[in-house]
Amino acid sequence: MVKVIKEGSDEARNPSPGEFEALLNESQEAGLVLPGEIVTGRVVSVGREWVFVDLGGKSEGVIAVTELTDEEGKVKAGDDVEATVLTTRGGVRLSVKLSKGSQNDSVLRDAFENQIPIEGRVLEVNKGGFVVDIGSTRAFCPVSQIDSSFVEKPEQYLNQAFTFRIIDYKPEAGNVVVSRRVILEAERKAMAAQMKAGIKVGQLLSGVVKKLMPFGAFVDIGGMDGLVHVSQICWDRVDDPAKVLQEGQRVQVKVLQFDTNTDKLSLSIKEAGVDPWSQVGDRWPVGSAVEGEVMRLERFGAFVKLEPGLEGLVHISEMSWVGRVRHPSDLLTVGQRIRVIILGVDPNQKRISLGMKQLSDDPWSDVDTRYAVDSMVLGKVDHIASGGVFINLEEGITGFLPGSLAGLAPGEPLGSGFKIGKDVKLKVKEVDAERRRITLMADDSADREERDAVQQHFAKQNAQSTKKPDNDKGSFGKLLEDALKSGKFPTRD
Numbered sequence: 001m002v003k004v005i006k007e008g009s010d011e012a013r014n015p016s017p018g019e020f021e022a023l024l025n026e027s028q029e030a031g032l033v034l035p036g037e038i039v040t041g042r043v044v045s046v047g048r049e050w051v052f053v054d055l056g057g058k059s060e061g062v063i064a065v066t067e068l069t070d071e072e073g074k075v076k077a078g079d080d081v082e083a084t085v086l087t088t089r090g091g092v093r094l095s096v097k098l099s100k101g102s103q104n105d106s107v108l109r110d111a112f113e114n115q116i117p118i119e120g121r122v123l124e125v126n127k128g129g130f131v132v133d134i135g136s137t138r139a140f141c142p143v144s145q146i147d148s149s150f151v152e153k154p155e156q157y158l159n160q161a162f163t164f165r166i167i168d169y170k171p172e173a174g175n176v177v178v179s180r181r182v183i184l185e186a187e188r189k190a191m192a193a194q195m196k197a198g199i200k201v202g203q204l205l206s207g208v209v210k211k212l213m214p215f216g217a218f219v220d221i222g223g224m225d226g227l228v229h230v231s232q233i234c235w236d237r238v239d240d241p242a243k244v245l246q247e248g249q250r251v252q253v254k255v256l257q258f259d260t261n262t263d264k265l266s267l268s269i270k271e272a273g274v275d276p277w278s279q280v281g282d283r284w285p286v287g288s289a290v291e292g293e294v295m296r297l298e299r300f301g302a303f304v305k306l307e308p309g310l311e312g313l314v315h316i317s318e319m320s321w322v323g324r325v326r327h328p329s330d331l332l333t334v335g336q337r338i339r340v341i342i343l344g345v346d347p348n349q350k351r352i353s354l355g356m357k358q359l360s361d362d363p364w365s366d367v368d369t370r371y372a373v374d375s376m377v378l379g380k381v382d383h384i385a386s387g388g389v390f391i392n393l394e395e396g397i398t399g400f401l402p403g404s405l406a407g408l409a410p411g412e413p414l415g416s417g418f419k420i421g422k423d424v425k426l427k428v429k430e431v432d433a434e435r436r437r438i439t440l441m442a443d444d445s446a447d448r449e450e451r452d453a454v455q456q457h458f459a460k461q462n463a464q465s466t467k468k469p470d471n472d473k474g475s476f477g478k479l480l481e482d483a484l485k486s487g488k489f490p491t492r493d
Helices: 017-030 096-100 105-113 181-198 276-283 445-465 476-486
Strands: 038-046 050-054 060-064 080-087 092-095 118-126 129-134 137-142 161-170 175-179 204-213 216-220 225-229 250-259 264-268 289-298 301-307 310-315 337-346 351-355 376-384 388-394 397-402 423-432 437-442
Touching: 038 060, 050 080, 060 080, 080 096, 080 105, 092 105, 105 161, 118 137, 129 175, 137 161, 161 181, 175 181, 225 250, 276 310, 310 337, 376 397, 397 423
Parallel strands: 060 092, 137 175, 225 264, 310 351, 397 437
Antiparallel strands: 038 050, 038 080, 050 060, 080 092, 118 129, 118 161, 129 137, 161 175, 204 216, 204 250, 216 225, 250 264, 289 301, 289 337, 301 310, 337 351, 376 388, 376 423, 388 397, 423 437
């Protein structure tokens, strides 16, 4: 039975990768073999020069007796052998030495003429390339031909065995040039053709990070490169792919899109894993207190990382009971770890609402009791507005004194009676705990007592002036009578 291990073809002397696969299938169905294949067969007879090997089906190959002679003698009928197909022209010619790496000149020439891969070991690094041992022959491999990508560290290939193809063979001039790159590119084309035919959107594949760019990473999935956009690297926010991935790293990817016309392949690393939002409701229930890391500060709030790929927002209004927060940076810094409470979870919109102030006591919870209507309170002038004065009563509690209730004379400016930072004693006029408002008014009890005393005084005087006098004393008639009797009248000169 024929066992195909390596394709070993190139466009110059052999079919293209796609044609090779078709020919290979046809040859296997017909019991045929192709140059470059490593096959196994059973010895059917041994002659003086050639050993005949049954490769299964209609194929039969020959190997030089000298290749199968060792210290124990020649092979015999019934033995199994593994060999490389040198050529199929004029019959199937096989080589055991080519498979085992113990090549002689005739074998190397056959390998060169039929473009059959051979095995060699990198012995040295010199100017411009490598010295490669292929049996008893030393060959040269240019640095550009040792791999399919740019070589940064040539020494990493030292003492390693690779499969090469002879691209120039002039042993009489000491010129034997080999290439590993043509092998890799042929294999890559064959794999790409096979991969392209089987790619499906949603498919999970294994790949190797080939190149990192600011916008993402190119991943080789076996003959084809796909792009993992920076937004598809992981569930966390990524600014620089190099901080998350390394070239040569093996990763699992999911196929997002594939254009068969342009071979444009879009992949995702994060989609190949578990979406942290899929179980967010169970793992982060509303009302639970958790710890997270402040990742970003915006004017409207702070983004807090709860776990990789999962961030919540603490809105600026949920940061503190005390006063008004102008900017989150007044309370938080990036990288700081804080405790928050889960206020809401929306897996569909991928949003988590968080709160900070809920982990401390709300000073407005019992404000009705502590600031009863008509009670006197002591506060400090915080600032003066056009319509009134804001008074700090305690941390987190601010009352408002309207200008009309400030106890000033009409037209008198608020600044004449109130100074910022000064203590004032006022009366609670109204409390609205739900709207977090306390309305204050000036204490006018002394003024009211004075007004009451004045009113009582004038009321007493009015009562006396309206009382009827005794014996009509003081009446006009009585006064006239007294004047007549005394003869005291004013006269005209």
